[in-house]
Amino acid sequence: MSNPLDQVFSALADPTRRAILALLLEDDMAVTDVAEPFAMSLAAISKHLSVLAEAGLITQEKRGRVKWCKLEPDALRTASVWMQGFGQFEAVDLDGLERFLAAELGDPGPDAPPASFSV
Amino acid sequence: MSNPLDQVFSALADPTRRAILALLLEDDMAVTDVAEPFAMSLAAISKHLSVLAEAGLITQEKRGRVKWCKLEPDALRTASVWMQGFGQFEAVDLDGLERFLAAELGDPGPDAPPASFSV
DNA sequence: CATATCGTCAACCATCCGGTTGAATATGGC
DNA sequence: GCCATATTCAACCGGATGGTTGACGATATG
Structure with missing residues (x-):
């Protein structure tokens, strides 16, 4: 699935991932804080964030032990x-x-x- | 997957389905004609068309033995x-x-x- | 140093997805 | 009635997806 359209659309096809994007619309957040509102494991959210990052919809930057997630609406x-x-x-x-x-x-x-x- | 956003985005996530939509942009087409440019079985295209129809991206109308596919860009x-x-x-x-x-x-x-x- | 926190990794599982094939169900034309 | 055409159905297959759990490495903090 190298086509960027494939990646973006399939990233957006999951409601959890869309909710994450909506969260990040308000502010940059750490992975743990992104996960907090969801009724699923941190590992699951971490995977969702990887999918979003590979699609280019977010970027992640590690500062100290905290990894910050930033929306990339472009x-x-x-x-x-x-x-x-x-x-x-x-x-x-x-x-x-x-x-x-x-x-x-x-x-x-x-x-x-x-x-x-x-x- | 009842959420319409789920359906639309995941329908768009497949390159074959996007190509079908692009075909239908030019004109309404019968299922067989939609399938012609693709290197896959008619049954596979028929399934893709069902996915697009369930997402509301196309409508299908059967006239005689031919089922016509129409783009619904709305x-x-x-x-x-x-x-x-x-x-x-x-x-x-x-x-x-x-x-x-x-x-x-x-x-x-x-x-x-x-x-x-x-x- | 000891311990708690942050996040990922690896293995596993159930389900979904995209494709195939072959049979079945219309419908149309001779 | 008979045959061809249009489309779907059903069963199957391999691989992707979305989730879990437990262990792990890295970084803060007392």
């Missing part, structure tokens, strides 16, 4: 662009898209509070 | 909206988005030739 772009191909329109200018969205939303900037949404 | 919206939540921005107004894209592309309209893109 990894969604390839998949998003692929999906956009199924609308009425053709290619998408993502930079223009962001300008459009920023303008439409009054440009809350990168520190805007994250939206909450279901997994 | 099924991508839920997933697309979910993904947009991970950008710098919050909620996305998809109708405004489409107006934006139509304007930016010179409004080729619904009969615009489909973009070709890799699976």
Whole structure:
């Protein structure tokens, strides 16, 4: 499964992994803290985090004995662009898209509070 | 796997299924014709089509002995909206988005030739 | 140093997935 | 009625996936 679209979509296909991404939307977190809300073992969460990391959806950095997990939303772009191909329109200018969205939303900037949404 | 996001993302995780969707982007097709370009059995393609139909990404209508497959791009919206939540921005107004894209592309309209893109 | 915490590894298990084959079930045409 | 075509069904197979548990290495802390 080398195709990045394979990796991203199959990473997103699991509700636990989507919930993890939603958690990381609020802040960077240590593996143990990511695992805390879930009713499964730390090892299971660790595996989920590996899947997300291989898909490029998160990065992990070890500082001391703690491994910090950081969301990488840019990894969604390839998949998003692929999906956009199924609308009425053709290619998408993502930079223009962001300008459009920023303008439409009054440009809350990168520190805007994250939206909450279901997994 | 009742969650529609589960179904859509895992349907999209397979390259054969993405290729099928790309085929159907050009036109509605019978099952046999969908299967023709692929180096696998008709039964395998039939299963893939079932997965896509259960995810809502296509609909199938039987006329005579032929079952026609039709792309349903709207099924991508839920997933697309979910993904947009991970950008710098919050909620996305998809109708405004489409107006934006139509304007930016010179409004080729619904009969615009489909973009070709890799699976 | 001793001990607790963080995280992964390895082995195992049940289930799902993507493919095959061969038989079965329509439906259409002569 | 008979044969060809279109599609699915059922059984099977190997490999991936998602979970468990227990042991382990590495890092903090008293």
